[in-house]
Amino acid sequence: MAGQTLYDKLWSQHLVKQREDGSALIYIDRQLLHEVTSPQAFEGLRLAGRKPWRLDANLATPDHNVPTTLKERAAGNAGILDPVSLIQVQTLDDNCEAFGIEEFRINDARQGIVHVVGPEQGATLPGMTVVCGDSHTATHGAFAALAHGIGTSEVEHVLATQCLVAQKMKNLRVRVEGRLGTGVTAKDIVLAVIGRIGTAGGTGYAIEFAGSAIRDLSMEGRMTICNMAIEAGARVGLVGVDDTTIDYLRERPYAPTGEQWDAAVAAWRELVSDEDAVFDKEVVFDAAEIAPQVSWGTSPEMVAPIEGEVPDPATIDDDTVKRGVTRALEYMGLSPRQKITDIRLDKVFIGSCTNSRIEDLREAAKVAKGKKVADSIALAMVVPGSGLVKRQAEAEGLDKIFLEAGFEWREPGCSMCLAMNADKLGAGEHCASTSNRNFEGRQGYGGRTHLVSPAMAAAAAIAGHFVDVRDTTLSPREA
Numbered sequence: 001m002a003g004q005t006l007y008d009k010l011w012s013q014h015l016v017k018q019r020e021d022g023s024a025l026i027y028i029d030r031q032l033l034h035e036v037t038s039p040q041a042f043e044g045l046r047l048a049g050r051k052p053w054r055l056d057a058n059l060a061t062p063d064h065n066v067p068t069t070l071k072e073r074a075a076g077n078a079g080i081l082d083p084v085s086l087i088q089v090q091t092l093d094d095n096c097e098a099f100g101i102e103e104f105r106i107n108d109a110r111q112g113i114v115h116v117v118g119p120e121q122g123a124t125l126p127g128m129t130v131v132c133g134d135s136h137t138a139t140h141g142a143f144a145a146l147a148h149g150i151g152t153s154e155v156e157h158v159l160a161t162q163c164l165v166a167q168k169m170k171n172l173r174v175r176v177e178g179r180l181g182t183g184v185t186a187k188d189i190v191l192a193v194i195g196r197i198g199t200a201g202g203t204g205y206a207i208e209f210a211g212s213a214i215r216d217l218s219m220e221g222r223m224t225i226c227n228m229a230i231e232a233g234a235r236v237g238l239v240g241v242d243d244t245t246i247d248y249l250r251e252r253p254y255a256p257t258g259e260q261w262d263a264a265v266a267a268w269r270e271l272v273s274d275e276d277a278v279f280d281k282e283v284v285f286d287a288a289e290i291a292p293q294v295s296w297g298t299s300p301e302m303v304a305p306i307e308g309e310v311p312d313p314a315t316i317d318d319d320t321v322k323r324g325v326t327r328a329l330e331y332m333g334l335s336p337r338q339k340i341t342d343i344r345l346d347k348v349f350i351g352s353c354t355n356s357r358i359e360d361l362r363e364a365a366k367v368a369k370g371k372k373v374a375d376s377i378a379l380a381m382v383v384p385g386s387g388l389v390k391r392q393a394e395a396e397g398l399d400k401i402f403l404e405a406g407f408e409w410r411e412p413g414c415s416m417c418l419a420m421n422a423d424k425l426g427a428g429e430h431c432a433s434t435s436n437r438n439f440e441g442r443q444g445y446g447g448r449t450h451l452v453s454p455a456m457a458a459a460a461a462i463a464g465h466f467v468d469v470r471d472t473t474l475s476p477r478e479a
Ligand SMILES: CC(C)[C@H](C(=O)O)[C@@H](O)C(=O)O
Pocket: 036, 037, 064, 133, 134, 135, 136, 149, 418
């Protein structure tokens, strides 16, 4: 019998019941909760007179609707000026209180974007099934956890039963071999992958990211890649366990200790695909060929290398693709064949669950150090992914580097990634953003998002337009 893939192992370890129609019931180890997708789930429990099945499997934090300015944050929930956002956050607090679920509230140092908080706390561990009412739950797969987003009714189901109705996915391996060039990061890998396989390339699959370039990445980098598996159409992204995984988790608050740690590590070491595992599909990339990427359109697959140009619809044969590109260029206010380096920017956003961890901020700070944000940039902001990331960055003096360069240094949350708070783009504004989605209006009505790495965003803030971070005097890997 052929060996098992990592995904197959995680699936079978959590399978409660398999039905003949293909549906199955799996056990869920960890549920993360935020204010947007949990209210109706709690309400459902209340109406049915149910209690959560296992309180300590749940961990909550508000992230989407929290303001990011210090003045407003100092006032706690009372500082949330938008009434709908206030209700959302207050309702999460009330529900967690009423049901006895642990929550890191708005001014808790551990608050942050759920996908930053879970791993940072060691609440996400290898071998777990992790769910959250949020599509970027794939992030946690970087720890060899079977993690994916679920809908609000499923949030309720998991709260009530600790189980989930699920369907087994197929296995896709994306292998990235070789060494990344200086200044090229995990974000560039994942954008290049989506650029090639497309936003539907991973549909129906769990993607395992493998190969020497993935092994060389830190956990932060692996999370960046798994985070965007959903942008490639896959609900699940995975990376097998190795020393990097284990070193990251040691002594995290929720991680096991003593003998339990040793036993856990021994079990985690098995969480890799067997040598002879068979994947339904495989794609291979040469890391050395990946350049810093910039998205020019309204879908993450509409990307180009920094030395490239915007496509010309006139050269596209397929009518549907041609129409899509034409429409995207119109919305983005770009002309055919425009050089990527000629795209001028109005705002810069460094943050989101894709790129707001300490390493991301370090990479951006290395580029920004001793430089100034261009006068033409109306706002350049850095939003740490959690209060603890913020604290760490401040201990390293990164906040000073950003502030001296003219960036705003904000409080943690989703912020301008999706503009559910006051941080928004104005119509027509171009933004270099380290987030993961660039569809029309994502960062504010009429806003134009360009997805890039933190180093590329920082370099763009300084130049006022996109530049090749590899040409800047201080590229991130060398500093
Ligand atoms: C609000 C939430 C449900 C949503 C998601 O599921 O991803 C958000 O986080 C996003 O990034 O669009």
